[in-house]
Each structure stands twice: as structure tokens, then as C-alpha cells.
Amino acid sequence: MSDNRSVGLVKPQILTFAEDEPMQLESGATLGPVTIAYETYGRLNAARSNAILIVHALSGSAHAAGYHSPEDRKPGWWDECIGPGKAFDTNRYYVICSNVLGSCYGSTGPSSINPATGKPYGLGFPVVTISDMVHAQLKLIDHLGIDQLLCVAGGSMGGMQALEWAARHPQRVKAAIPLATTAQHSPMLIAFSEVGRQAIYADPNWNKGDYYGLGVKPDAGLAVARMVGHITYLSEESMQQKFGRKLRNLEQYGYEFETEFEVESYLKYNGNSFTRRFDANSYLFITKAMDYFDLTQPTGSLAAALANSTAVKFLVVSFTSDWLYPSYHSKRLVSALTAVGADVTYLDIKSSWGHDAFLLEVDTMTNLIDSFLSRLAREENIAVPSPEEADVAGGAENVEATPLAVQAGAAM
């Protein structure tokens, strides 16, 4: 990737709200103060109409593109799609990404300090939902002085947030791009979430969520949870291609319980590295939020839930080998959107990468998203921000994009 297509160095930002009046959560509980970590890329135009909110999946963060320091080995998690001339073109759009409520990358979550006790919340953190995550994002958008987002886009749990925006706040968003997602977490998805949670509960170091500052964390449990999760993000075909039955550093079977197969070693590596970057309690809270997600409630009808969203334009994408969020979940959504008369574009992209495809099928996705957004910008008369236009968003400032040839190369 050439360096001039990176957003360069970016600075993480935070917004704190609900300091005086706590935030009302869907469960009935309250939370305050609430901090939301976010980043922005590109510039807001004078009409403040070119803002796109990127919403992340289970283990994602606000760091969607660029680098925090010239020493960073890897760019943000969706760097391949966010930047000058990329799918979400930062020359044309003002791209925002925030860390979800309940996570551990700067936004308030179970590892944050509870002001009432002076200690981390742990299990004392209230259970949050996708709707609560979106309410926190609304606060951020208000803070940035944006009345209506041009688009909300994301895959997996990000897709759920995109749908929540479109269904429950249609006046605040012109378009939604839900990728590899569902309008209702299925029993199978809940089951996988629960296996992950049980692995964490079973780790004695979890200590009912009270492990902060003790020097030991439930790493074994979290690693198993991640391994299960990781399997569900792949497909049999991609595993066959990637690992086959290959052995690791062995000519023949050892007839013992060491790590022998490539696939075992891969899972172990991914599970372990995940424990260095993610909090076990956040894993519990975020998977729970996904399990509660059901857009059909309270009426039981998806079409009824989307009846007020007919002015929102949708680009729905699924992937043929995604067995975690199979294509028929997206098709059901598309059927409901068609039935209410919404403007919906849908493609089931042929891919062997399983659920992970939404991050890997970059060419097709770029093609689709770029065309969809161009049409949107044309139909809605969205002006490209002029180079002189200062960053007018309150509090948001982007470090000047700097070419990062060496780092970008290293990140590949």
C-alpha cells in the first residue's frame, strides 16, 4: 500500500459526559460519568453533512485507521478501507470511529474506575446493550455538532449498531451499511457467546470479575473464549487452505498432547495474544450486549421495526461462506426493507473467508462502498470539504497527515 493512501498519524480523543446526570441504560440501570474514546479522519465540510460513523465489532477499538506513533507496526483495524482514495475516502468524507461502551480501549467499561468505590467496576458495571452503545455514539455526534450522519457502517456487531441507528434514529442518518450481520442474534450465536463466557467463568483467576490489580488475570479462560470465537470467524474452506492437516515442526505424529497441528498452534497464538490486548470482563459484557440484540422487539416483526426508516438508504452485504452470520440473516433483513419500501442494495459476496471476509474482501468491498457513497453524495448534494476548511468539529483535531512509508510497509 502506498504511503499517500494512509491517513498518517492520528490522535485518540475522548469525550466525557453524564457527569451530573447519569446516563439511563436500556436495562433501567444508570451509568455516569461516561467516557467515549474516538478518532476522526478527514475534514468536516461547511454544511457538516459529510460525516460517516464507523462502528466496530466485538474486539475492535476507535483506532480504525492510521498510526498513533511512527513506531507503530500495524495501522488501525480498518485501515485498508479508510483513507485518501479508499472505500471511505477521507478526502471526501469526515470519518469518525468510537470505542463502544463496555469495551476496554478508552471508553467506560468494566475495567474503568467506578467513582463510587474508587476501584474498577468489574461485575459491578451495568449490563449494556447495542442500544446503549448507540446512545453513547449519539452523544458524541451531538458533541461534534453533527445533526445527521451521511452514513453509519460496520460489520458483525458493527452491523448491529448500524441497524440500530437506522431503525431507532432514522432522522439522524442518511444511509446505513450493515455488513456480515444480523437483525437478531440467533440461538446459535448466543450459544457460542455462552461457551466463551463459560471459559472465562471457569478460570479461577477470573475471581467473579474482581481480578484488577491482583497481578493475575483470567488469561486462560479468555484465550479459550477467543479460540472458539476465532473458529467461528473462519470457514472450513479457509482453514483447509490455511492449515490443512499440516503438522508444526514435526515429520510425523508425536502421539502426545503437545501442539502438533498448525491449526492448533494458530489458535493458541491468537488466544494468547488476545489476552494481552483485551479485558476478560469486557468480553463478557460485549458478548452479552450482542446476545440481547433483537431488532424485531417489541412487535416481533422486522418490517415493523424498520417502518420508519424508509428514508434511509441501505447497502447490505453478506458473504457466502460466513456461517456465523449466514447470508439468509441478511436476506431476511433485505426482505423486510423491500417490504417497507426502503431503498436497499444487497450483495452476497462470493468468498471463502467465512465471517472474516468483511475485513478481507477489500477490492469488492471498496468497489461497492465507494460507488454507494458516491451515489449518496450526488443525490444528497454533499460537498467535498475544501482544503482550506479548518477542522470545525468541536474538540476534534487531526494531526496533519504525514507520509509514513516505512511504517505502512512494515504493517503489511
Next chain:
Amino acid sequence: MSHELVSRNAGALAALRPDLCAIAEMISPGAKALDLGCGNGELLEYLTVYKQVKGRGIEISEEGVLACVRRGLSVRQGNLQEGLADYPDGSVDYVILSQTLPFLDDPAMILHEMLRVGSSAIVSLPNWGYWRCRLELLLTGRIPKAYDLAQRWYEAPRWQAVTVTDFARFCEQIGVRITHQTYLSRGRRIRVRKIKNLRATTAVFMLIKAA
């Protein structure tokens, strides 16, 4: 319409595949249209740009959907039957089916569905009643290709030969009325309606439900 737009419109219309050009002429400006099997979106783009039509498409192939999205169209991937089923009754003015009828397993069901969703249906179809087709069968004893469908009988997806007369009878049988018709012979409009089944290589019909 400005002078420039009129001339560009004429150019764009002429550039369309001849049956699509005939279909475009049947559609009133500003209407809502659903194009079944819209391919690369050629017709929908014309209708959107020059006739201010609110267009939607259903297309089975990934390349087709991608091409349509590149043209700025709203298209969903899927088969015709599933796609049509999602649309409420009378939700569009026209449902279009171009050169696809010979490939349908159950044309009566699709035509009824088209007329459930649309006030009118527009269907173009290649005509195996064309005199050269008849002559080819007579002289060579082999199943002829339709002039406007360059595909042998064994190539996938498989077609079922149909003639103008067949289609007119079929419409009558299933309670569908033909309101307008245009006949093309090798891309050119036939003005005289006589012996059209012998002369036409493609026919375009506008249909409504028989009262």
C-alpha cells in the same frame, strides 16, 4: 428538457439494446419501475437519468450487481421469484422482464407476480417464429437459435423456445391482457403488423391483468 439534454437523450436511447429502447419508450416519466434480471443496469440507468424513473433492480450475478452499483443504481442480488415476493401489491408502476422469459421454469407464476407487484408488466422475448428459424428447422432438421438470443439449446442456462403467437395465446389463457406491442426485426422496428410472427426477431409487450 434543454436542447442539449434532448440530443444526449436521443443518443443514449439509440445506444440501448433495441428491445430495451422499445421498453424505455413505453415507460412514462417519473414512474416507479422494477427491472427483473437487470444485468449491468443499462436500462435502469437510462430510465433514471433521462426519464426520472425511480428504478430498482433484481439481479442474480455478482458482476451484474457490482456494475449496477457502479452506475449508482439500487439493486439487490437474488432470484426473480424470491425478489418479487418481497414487494407489496401494486408497489411499482412497471415490472420489466427483458429477454428472460424463455429461461423461466414457471412463466405463468412470474407473470402473475409481476402483475401483483406492478400495475403493468413489460416483457421482451426472442421469437422463434421468425421465418429464418422456421426455415433452419425445416432445412437442416436442427433446433434453431433465436436471432436475438445467440445461445444453442444445450448451453446453460437452458431456454425453452417460444413464438409471438405462443405468447399471445398463453397470456389469454392465464388472464393477462396485452395493451401495447412493439415488434423488432434484427434490431429495427417493424411498422406493418402483418405476419409479425414470421418477421419479428424480438417482441415487446406491455401487459395488464385481464379485467
